[in-house]
Amino acid sequence: MILKNEQKYRSWVEVDLDNFSGNLQEIRRLIGDGVDFMQTVKADAYGHGAIEISHAALRSGARMLGVANADEGIQLRVSGIEAPIVILGPSTLSEIPDIIKYHLTPSVSDAGFALALEEQLVRAFRTLSVHVEVDTGMGRGGTMHSEAVDLIQHIKTLPHITLEGLFSHFASSEMMTPYNDQQWQLFSGLLAELHRMGINIPIRHMDNSGAILNYPTLKLEMARPGIMTYGIYPSEETKGKAALAPVMSFKTTIVLIKEFPKGYGIGYNRTYITKDKTRVATIPVGYGDGYPFILSNQGEALIRGRRAPVIGRVSMDMCTLDVTHIPDCKVGDEVVLLGRQQDEYISANEIAAKAKTISYEVLCALGKRAPRIFLQKGKTDAMEPRLRRIFVPGEEKSIARIDNIIRHYLQTRTRNEELGDAIYYEMFETLFGKEDRQLELRSSFRYDITIAQLPEVAEHRRRADAYFQLRTHVEYKKTIRSDIFMIGCASDSLQLAALIEDEHCEYRWILGGDDLVIERDFTVEKMRIDGRDIPIIEAKKTERGYEVWCGSEKLYWYDPQPHPDQPELASTYPHHKHVPPDTPIPEVKRSGIKHHRLPAPGLRFDAPNLQLLIEEIEQQLQM
Numbered sequence: 001m002i003l004k005n006e007q008k009y010r011s012w013v014e015v016d017l018d019n020f021s022g023n024l025q026e027i028r029r030l031i032g033d034g035v036d037f038m039q040t041v042k043a044d045a046y047g048h049g050a051i052e053i054s055h056a057a058l059r060s061g062a063r064m065l066g067v068a069n070a071d072e073g074i075q076l077r078v079s080g081i082e083a084p085i086v087i088l089g090p091s092t093l094s095e096i097p098d099i100i101k102y103h104l105t106p107s108v109s110d111a112g113f114a115l116a117l118e119e120q121l122v123r124a125f126r127t128l129s130v131h132v133e134v135d136t137g138m139g140r141g142g143t144m145h146s147e148a149v150d151l152i153q154h155i156k157t158l159p160h161i162t163l164e165g166l167f168s169h170f171a172s173s174e175m176m177t178p179y180n181d182q183q184w185q186l187f188s189g190l191l192a193e194l195h196r197m198g199i200n201i202p203i204r205h206m207d208n209s210g211a212i213l214n215y216p217t218l219k220l221e222m223a224r225p226g227i228m229t230y231g232i233y234p235s236e237e238t239k240g241k242a243a244l245a246p247v248m249s250f251k252t253t254i255v256l257i258k259e260f261p262k263g264y265g266i267g268y269n270r271t272y273i274t275k276d277k278t279r280v281a282t283i284p285v286g287y288g289d290g291y292p293f294i295l296s297n298q299g300e301a302l303i304r305g306r307r308a309p310v311i312g313r314v315s316m317d318m319c320t321l322d323v324t325h326i327p328d329c330k331v332g333d334e335v336v337l338l339g340r341q342q343d344e345y346i347s348a349n350e351i352a353a354k355a356k357t358i359s360y361e362v363l364c365a366l367g368k369r370a371p372r373i374f375l376q377k378g379k380t381d382a383m384e385p386r387l388r389r390i391f392v393p394g395e396e397k398s399i400a401r402i403d404n405i406i407r408h409y410l411q412t413r414t415r416n417e418e419l420g421d422a423i424y425y426e427m428f429e430t431l432f433g434k435e436d437r438q439l440e441l442r443s444s445f446r447y448d449i450t451i452a453q454l455p456e457v458a459e460h461r462r463r464a465d466a467y468f469q470l471r472t473h474v475e476y477k478k479t480i481r482s483d484i485f486m487i488g489c490a491s492d493s494l495q496l497a498a499l500i501e502d503e504h505c506e507y508r509w510i511l512g513g514d515d516l517v518i519e520r521d522f523t524v525e526k527m528r529i530d531g532r533d534i535p536i537i538e539a540k541k542t543e544r545g546y547e548v549w550c551g552s553e554k555l556y557w558y559d560p561q562p563h564p565d566q567p568e569l570a571s572t573y574p575h576h577k578h579v580p581p582d583t584p585i586p587e588v589k590r591s592g593i594k595h596h597r598l599p600a601p602g603l604r605f606d607a608p609n610l611q612l613l614i615e616e617i618e619q620q621l622q623m
């Protein structure tokens with residue numbers, strides 16, 4: 001039997017990215033020009049796969065992403081997303097270090113959190129944007145609307161916090177009720193008061209899906225849709241107010257078919273007894289996969305375009321369907337638990353109604369241990385590794401785990417284990433050579449080195465015999481995450497390791513020699529970012545070697561971008577490493593680009609050992 005590619009999985013979730021971007025187009029039509037939207041991707045994008053959905057939303061014009069907690073934000077940052085990520089609810093104090101490290105935008109609901117954030121920002125030499133949440137009647141997150149002005153004024157006094165956004169959340173926008181008007185009045189009253197006080201907060205937002213559909217005239221700078229982007233109407237009364245198409249389907253295959261005589265008990269506790277001779281299909285999906293237990297003897301699935309009822313109890317990993325009326329179905333047939341098959345369709349709302357829950361919960365739960373298969377233009381676009389579903393960003397430092405994820409991803413992406421592995425090994429060898437080195441986030445690395453005799457000034461006579469003068473100019477692109485950062489110079493590998501540990505250390509250098517003195521032996525002459533000169537604040541000797549601190553407050557403010565950095569360094573370098581004392585040193589210049597170690601055409605080194613010296617310096621350059 002020839003299996004479709006997905007059918008090698010026990011069950012799988014299909015995510016239709018064409019329908020998703022069609023829904024976003026519809027949302028843009030409804031909110032109109034001039035209003036931005038934040039894509040809500042909480043709970044793994046309502047179960048659709050946060051990374052792919054976020055990328056697709058950003059491609060379709062989303063300005064920000066909304067997550068539930070720091071871990072969800074980290075997962076997106078680690079996957080390379082640089083757009084603003086707002087945590088849509090109060091964070092715990094223990095999340096603050098990660099919020100700062102990964103440049104997430106927390107919502108602030110109370111002064112205690114704002115103060116704790118400010119204190120940690122001071123220590124990290126960082127600034128951060130926040131959105132203040134206001135409770136206008138949701139009775140959950142947010143500062144009470146009557147206390148909002150005080151909180152906002154307090155936050156305005158905290159120099160490391162930028163008040164970028166202000167938002168509130170409707171309690172029942174899926175229905176048209178006077179309560180929504182009341183909430184809106186409270187929020188717009190607050191906005192008017194802030195305006196009178198001369199406090200302007202640039203991004204204000206309140207509309208979720210229900211509000212976008214039911215109250216199209218309530219407009220602020222941004223809307224925050226969730227459920228409707230996934231093609232689900234938040235209520236019966238919102239149907240017809242937009243043309244949405246469902247994004248998620250949940251599918252499996254028949255693994256076993258048996259025929260039972262009349263009076264046979266099916267499943268745990270024999271809650272279903274066959275009324276007649278019955279053909280039963282077993283499918284490998286149970287409540288462990290998010291299929292609700294409450295659908296025991298209630299749910300339905302689609303096989304060959306027809307509905308097959310769930311009979312007996314849903315167990316953890318299996319359930320059973322009556323297929324007596326589908327005599328031609330067989331093992332391996334596709335079974336649809338959510339979604340379309342031929343002319344039949346099972347919606348999230350249908351499942352939710354039977355399971356006495358809401359569509360949101362159905363989407364979040366279904367396919368908990370299934371891979372996501374992303375469809376674009378009718379074809380499989382990407383297959384999300386199952387590992388991603390259990391990827392815990394806090395474990396990001398576990399190299400073995402990341403290795404596993406990357407390797408599995410390449411294997412799934414190429415749909416061939418051997419090819420995936422080949423790319424994996426090739427990739428790492430190209431990036432790091434054979435050694436096991438830490439991942440560097442720099443790109444477009446260029447350098448110029450000039451080596452010359454150290455001038456023989458009287459007090460330097462002894463040194464001139466023992467050291468060269470070395471001038472280095474390096475350039476690279478990298479996202480700078482702190483406004484204030486440091487260029488470090490270690491004199492041994494222990495110090496170097498300490499500098500590598502410090503995320504403020506943007507660039508490292510190592511100098512040998514026992515009588516080194518800062519400024520004489522190691523000077524940063526200039527530091528430029530994006531062509532702008534960056535102030536050098538101080539140079540000091542510490543336990544880690546020399547530290548040259550650069551930067552200024554608000555060096556970069558909102559959206560982290562890769563910046564070309566250009567440190568220019570002057571240092572001395574000991575002769576004795578490769579060149580015998582008294583060798584005359586010609587001035588040697590050498591330029592290069594990362595990974596290109598061949599001498600530039602026409603460059604010759606007279607002293608043969610100088611080649612070794614240059615190579616050693618070049619190796620150090622990328623620290």
Ligand SMILES: Cc1ncc(COP(=O)(O)O)c(C=O)c1O
Nearest residue numbers: 040088169208209224225226227
């Ligand atoms: C603060 C906030 N904003 C926006 C949304 C998106 O809501 P919906 O999915 O109803 O559009 C949610 C969802 O729970 C939320 O909690």
